[in-house]
Amino acid sequence: MSRAFVKEGSGELDPLPDLPISPHPNYVTPRGLAALRERLAATQADLARLRARPDRLDKLPEAAAERDIRYLEARLRSAIPIDPAIQPLTSAAFGLRVTVADDQGHETTYEITGEDEADASLGRIAPHSPLARALLGAEPGDTVTVRRPSGPTSLDIVSIARP
Structure with a gap:
């Protein structure tokens, strides 16, 4: 069998590219800030659940959750709350x-x-x-x-x- 089309690696998945961050100021309402925090907590819980799976052959869901966490953390850091x-x-x-x-x-x-x-x-x-x-x-x-x-x-x- 030809090895030309076989990619051997460590089994680790390269990190997914980050989601684009808007160049506009990140104004948020109190409701929007709370929603970002809730989404971050839910995504962190999803990642913990994914990492606890006994069968972790498919690493793509974990990589996607890690990417989403990076995005949400960046949005929270740049948030400008306006009441x-x-x-x-x-x-x-x-x-x-x-x-x-x-x-x-x-x-x-x-x-x-x-x-x-x-x-x-x-x-x-x-x-x-x-x-x-x-x-x-x-x-x-x-x-x-x-x-x-x-x-x-x-x-x-x-x-x-x-x-």
Whole structure:
């Protein structure tokens, strides 16, 4: 048998490449900071469970957990907590909920949160997203223009509130 396609090694897996870290400031809400800590604890528990397996032939899950732990630890080290409770409700800011109305009068509420907490299905948007950049600093009664792939859209700021 030809040995050309056989890779012999120590059985150890090279570390997986790190997950990309955003170049943007890592602003987090108290809820987002708690979620990062919970994810880190859960991933550390998963790694301990994986290392305790009697059959450890597949090292890829362990390598993935180690990579995720490095990412979460980096995100926690760079976290800049901002409490929405101290933000004034005069203009849209990080951590606040902004209700907007489109040209047809349809209202939607967005919450400007940290990147790791952003979830479009829950109306949570990252502060560097085009929508959040358009909303930041706007006051109730203002109209902002959001550039979307389908073209610019005007949104009226209806209200600003805390989550």
